[in-house]
Amino acid sequence: MKITLTPQQKLQLEQMHDIERDSRVCDRIKAVLLASEGWSQTMISIDDYESINSETIVRFFCKLRESYPLAHKLHIILDGAGYHRSDLVRDAAFVLNIELHYLPPYSPNLNPIERLWKVMNEKSRNNVYFKSKRDFKAAIDQFFTVTLPEIAGSLASRINDNFQVLKPASSS
Template identity: 30%
Template sequence: MIRDYQAIARTWFPKGQQRIIPTYGKHQGIKLLGTLDYESGEIFVIESDRYDAEVFLSFLQQILLKYPGERIVIILDNARIHHANLLQPFLKSNKDRLTLVFLPPYSPNLNLIEEFWGWLKHSCIYNVFYHSTNEIRQRIQRFVAQINQMPLKVIDRLCCSL
């Protein structure tokens, strides 16, 4: 989730001249789901109004369509929606193509997409004021498009970090 209230990350400024990042105080956000194809370096991101089992099921369906005929393994954290009963019939009917692997609790350092979310926030969100969630959305879309133009950089930055 990318919140619409901006965050100040590590930065420097002359003593007494702290950078002020305004906010408009509407605690909205952009909910993103994404995958990293570690072989090609491609990032696939979708946005949703909510983040629940139905949205996650739709995301999995889109992944299967994106990679027709391929065997897919998705590494996940243990969020409740990743284990929802709603998913079970879909997972059972696609067990030959789709495998979900769950990481141990509290181990985001093992999930490469978490590294991507940090890269995205560092590049697009921190220390910047956006007037609307639409501006944030457009910036995120540009960032994903830009990094998908340089898959080797993505692989070097995310996949070689383990």
């Protein structure tokens, strides 16, 4: 499936952020594949990483490419984490025929994965004390392998692309 953005859509996405200013570092991969009907409904893979950096992002891109022909351009939406904007990531995206689009700074509300993290926290983590890192990881793994498949049908109202469109503030 090939996704095509109009020049106006592409320009709007690029004007939403300032590459020079937005260099904060985040702690997890936040990439969303767009499908022509809306947000992708297919989970490609779940991978564990000890840490997230430019190299793990490139490995993630390579793994995505295993599922899609190189001839089809992929459009990936990313937050402003420093490792998402590194030269290594940009170069790999170019070689792998991946176009990167960045969310505006400080806008987690535009990132559907943030909604999933919220559900995960509600079901697995909130008000729970974990004695060890292993217990914490086991609870998160349990959410993704057992709980999420059980509740997936009820999440459409919470994890979707229904975003409120805001008008720019007037300068008066």
